[in-house]
Amino acid sequence: MLRIITCFKWVIDQADIKTSPGSRELLLDRASYRISDYDRFAIEEAVSLQEQHGGSTAAITVGSPAARKSLKDVLSRGPEKAYFVNDPSFDTLEPSQTASILASAIRSQLEYDLIICGEGSGDLYAQQVGPRLAEALNIPMTTCVSKLTVYGTQIIAERKLDDGIEVVAIPLPALVTVLPEINTPRIPGLKDTLAASKKPVVDIKATDLGQSFEPCLQTITILASSMERNGVKFSADGADIRKFVEVILKTGNIS
Amino acid sequence: MAGVWILADNRDRTLELLNVAAGLAEKLDTKVAAFLWNDSQLAEDYIAHGADEVLILPSLEEDQPLEAYIPTIVEEALRQDPDIFLVAATARGKEMAARIAGRLNTGLCSGCTALQFDETGKKLIMERLVFGGAAVQTVTCLTRPQMATIAPRTFAPAVPLGDRTGQVRELAAGLPGLVRIVDRKPKAKQSGDVSDAKVLICVGRGLEKEEDLALVRELANVLGGELACTRPIAEELHWLPEETYIGLSGQKVKPDIYIGVGISGQIQHVTGIRDARLICAINRDENAAIFEVSDYGIVGDLYSVLPELTREFKRALGAGKE
Numbered sequence: 144m145l146r147i148i149t150c151f152k153w154v155i156d157q158a159d160i161k162t163s164p165g166s167r168e169l170l171l172d173r174a175s176y177r178i179s180d181y182d183r184f185a186i187e188e189a190v191s192l193q194e195q196h197g198g199s200t201a202a203i204t205v206g207s208p209a210a211r212k213s214l215k216d217v218l219s220r221g222p223e224k225a226y227f228v229n230d231p232s233f234d235t236l237e238p239s240q241t242a243s244i245l246a247s248a249i250r251s252q253l254e255y256d257l258i259i260c261g262e263g264s265g266d267l268y269a270q271q272v273g274p275r276l277a278e279a280l281n282i283p284m285t286t287c288v289s290k291l292t293v294y295g296t297q298i299i300a301e302r303k304l305d306d307g308i309e310v311v312a313i314p315l316p317a318l319v320t321v322l323p324e325i326n327t328p329r330i331p332g333l334k335d336t337l338a339a340s341k342k343p344v345v346d347i348k349a350t351d352l353g354q355s356f357e358p359c360l361q362t363i364t365i366l367a368s369s370m371e372r373n374g375v376k377f378s379a380d381g382a383d384i385r386k387f388v389e390v391i392l393k394t395g396n397i398s
Numbered sequence: 399m400a401g402v403w404i405l406a407d408n409r410d411r412t413l414e415l416l417n418v419a420a421g422l423a424e425k426l427d428t429k430v431a432a433f434l435w436n437d438s439q440l441a442e443d444y445i446a447h448g449a450d451e452v453l454i455l456p457s458l459e460e461d462q463p464l465e466a467y468i469p470t471i472v473e474e475a476l477r478q479d480p481d482i483f484l485v486a487a488t489a490r491g492k493e494m495a496a497r498i499a500g501r502l503n504t505g506l507c508s509g510c511t512a513l514q515f516d517e518t519g520k521k522l523i524m525e526r527l528v529f530g531g532a533a534v535q536t537v538t539c540l541t542r543p544q545m546a547t548i549a550p551r552t553f554a555p556a557v558p559l560g561d562r563t564g565q566v567r568e569l570a571a572g573l574p575g576l577v578r579i580v581d582r583k584p585k586a587k588q589s590g591d592v593s594d595a596k597v598l599i600c601v602g603r604g605l606e607k608e609e610d611l612a613l614v615r616e617l618a619n620v621l622g623g624e625l626a627c628t629r630p631i632a633e634e635l636h637w638l639p640e641e642t643y644i645g646l647s648g649q650k651v652k653p654d655i656y657i658g659v660g661i662s663g664q665i666q667h668v669t670g671i672r673d674a675r676l677i678c679a680i681n682r683d684e685n686a687a688i689f690e691v692s693d694y695g696i697v698g699d700l701y702s703v704l705p706e707l708t709r710e711f712k713r714a715l716g717a718g719k720e
C-alpha cells in the first residue's frame with residue numbers, strides 16, 4: 144500500500160499585493176491567502192496516484208495559526224488527513240527552517256513511501272524545501288518531475304531539465320518535486336467541501352517537536368520591485384506609427 | 399582553509415560565476431575554486447578566466463545523474479570550509495545547491511539577481527525576486543558557507559586574464575546514489591536563441607491564429623530579431639517552442655529591444671524582461687498592464703498596426719542603408 148505525503152504552503156494571493164503610494168513598501172494586511180498554486184499540482188498528483196494504487200494520502204503544512212483556514216481547502220482536494228504544524232513564530236520561516244520542521248514532524252508522526260512537493264512556493268519560490276526535506280529525512284529525491292509512475296517499490300520520474308528529458312528510477316521511500324505540467328488539478332465541488340469538514344486534522348505544536356529551529360538566512364527587506372519606464376503611448380494612425388519607428392530606431396540601437 | 403567556490407553545469411555559466419567569484423575572493427583575500435567534470439581540458443581555461451584551483455570530479459557510472467556528486471562535494475566542503483559557495487541556478491544547479499546547503503546546514507539565497515559584499519561583516523547582501531517578481535527580497539546568510547544560486551546571465555562572463563597559474567586537483571569518487579538514469583531524451587537544438595537575441599518580438603494571446611505568426615515573423619525579420627512568446631502561446635497553444643517563452647517560469651532575457659505584441663503584461667511575464675534596454679508594446683487595450691512597464695507603446699489592433707509598422711521599419715532602415 145502506497146502511503147503518500149503531500150506538502151503545501153498557505154501563501155498570500157499575489158493579486159492582492161499593493162504598494163503604498165509613493166513608496167516601495169508592500170501593503171499586505173488586506174491580502175487574502177490561498178494554497179500555493181504550485182502545491183496544487185503536488186496535491187493532485189498524490190491523490191491521483193492513490194486512486195490508481197490504493198493506499199493513503201496525508202497533507203501537511205507548517206505555518207502560523209492563521210493558516211488553519213487552509214486545512215479544509217486542502218482536504219477538499221482529496222487527501223484524507225491533514226497535519227498542521229503551527230506556532231505563532233512560524234509565519235516568517237526561511238526554507239531551511241520549514242524543511243527541518245517538516246522533517247521533525249514527519250519523523251515523529253507519519254509513515255510514508257512517497258513525499259510529493261510543489262516545485263517552489265508561490266510567494267518566496269526558493270525551491271529549497273523539497274530538496275532539504277529529503278536530505279533531512281535521508282531519502283533519495285529528484286526535482287523537475289513532469290511525469291510520475293509508481294511500479295511496486297520504485298518510481299519512474301521524467302525530469303524536465305534545461306537540456307532535455309532525463310528519466311530516473313528511484314527506490315521508495317523517496318521524495319519528488321513536481322512541475323505544473325504534470326497534471327490538471329481538479330476543482331473541488333460542493334460534495335468535496337462538505338466531506339472535507341469531516342476529515343481528521345492532526346495538530347502539531349512547536350513544543351511537540353522538542354527542538355528549536357534557528358534560521359540560516361535573514362531577510363533584511365522585502366520591497367516592491369520598481370519597473371518604471373518612459374510610458375509614452377502612441378495611437379495607431381500612420382503619423383504616430385512613423386514617430387514610434389523613429390524613436391525606436393534612435394534609442395534602440397538598431398542598424 | 400577558506401575560499402570562494404563555484405559550481406555550474408557548463409562552461410558559459412562557469413565563466414559568469416568566475417567573474418563574480420574573482421571580485422569576492424579579492425575582497426576576502428582568498429582563492430577561487432571551480433568544480434569541473436567530464437572535460438578536464440577545461441581546467442586550464444577556467445584558470446585563465448580566474449580560477450585559482452580546479453576541483454575535478456571523478457567520472458560517474460553511465461546511469462548516475464550529476465546529483466550523485468553531492469556527497470563528494472559536501473565532503474570536500476566540510477574539509478575545506480569555504481567562505482562562499484555560488485551555484486548556477488539551472489534546473490540541476492538549484493536542486494544540487496539546496497541539497498548541499500541542507501547537508502551543510504547553511505543558508506542559501508535562491509535565484510540571486512544582484513549581490514554586494516559588506517566589508518565590515520564580511521557578508522554577502524543578496525537580492526532575489528519574490529511574489530512572482532512583484533517584490534525584491536534582500537537577504538544575508540547567517541551561516542558558513544554563504545550560499546547562493548545565481549540565475550543564468552545575471553553576470554557577464556569573465557574574460558581571460560592572460561598569464562595565470564593555478565592548481566588542478568582530482569577528488570575521490572563517491573559511492574553510486576540510489577537515483578538511477580534509465581533514459582535520456584536530449585532536446586534538439588533549435589535555431590534562434592531568445593536568450594541571446596538583441597531584438598525580440600514577443601507575441602501573446604492577442605494573436606488569434608497560428609498562421610498569424612507570419613505577421614510577427616515579418617517584423618522580426620526586418621529588425622533582425624527573434625520570435626518569443628508568453629507562456630500560454632508555448633505551453634497551451636504550442637505555436638512556438640517552449641524555450642521561447644519569457645517570464646518567471648520561462649526565459650529571462652536582456653535584449654536591446656523588446657516589442658510585446660498582444661500581451662497583457664502579467665507580472666509573471668514581465669519579470670522576464672525587466673532587464674531589457676527598451677520595452678515596447680502593442681495592445682488594443684489602452685489600460686493593459688504592459689503599458690505601465692513600457693517605454694513606448696502603440697494602442698491599437700495588432701492586425702492593422704503590425705503590417706504598417708513592418709513597412710515603416712523597412713522603409714526607415716532601407717533609407718538608412720542607401
Ligand SMILES: Cc1cc2nc3c(=O)[nH]c(=O)nc-3n(C[C@H](O)[C@H](O)[C@H](O)COP(=O)(O)OP(=O)(O)OC[C@H]3O[C@@H](n4cnc5c(N)ncnc54)[C@H](O)[C@@H]3O)c2cc1C
Pocket residue numbers: 180601602603604605627628629630631643644645646647648649659660661662663664665666667680681682683686698699700701
Ligand atoms: C505560477 C505562474 C507562473 C507563470 N509563469 C509565466 C511565465 O513564465 N511567462 C508568461 O508569459 N506567463 C506566465 N504565467 C502566466 C501569466 O500570468 C499570464 O497568464 C500570461 O503571461 C498571459 O499571456 P498573454 O499576455 O499572452 O495573454 P492575455 O493575458 O490573454 O493577454 C492578451 C492581450 O492581448 C490583447 N489583445 C487581444 N487582441 C488584440 C489585438 N487584436 N490587437 C492588440 N492587442 C490585442 C488584449 O488586450 C490582452 O491584453 C504564469 C502564471 C503563473 C500562475
